[in-house]
Amino acid sequence: MRKCLRCGSDMKEDCALKIEGSGNAIILSTDTGDSSIFHGKIGKPKVAICPFCGEVSFYTDELKKL
Numbered sequence: 001m002r003k004c005l006r007c008g009s010d011m012k013e014d015c016a017l018k019i020e021g022s023g024n025a026i027i028l029s030t031d032t033g034d035s036s037i038f039h040g041k042i043g044k045p046k047v048a049i050c051p052f053c054g055e056v057s058f059y060t061d062e063l064k065k066l
């Protein structure tokens, strides 16, 4: 279980990040260069939310790609 960095409570995991409006997806990548968008692509970030203090953490479970 993921613990909140701020208050140490159990966080609600496996939440999705949704972008209203544009429809553009957010992806995680190990490649910081702008030219090769698909190189080093890891996947979509997952979100954990603390139900007590509202802290939001991004994480990925695609660790084998890192």
Ligand SMILES: [Zn+2]
Pocket: 004, 005, 006, 007, 008, 009, 050, 051, 052, 053, 054, 055
């Ligand atoms: Zn918290």
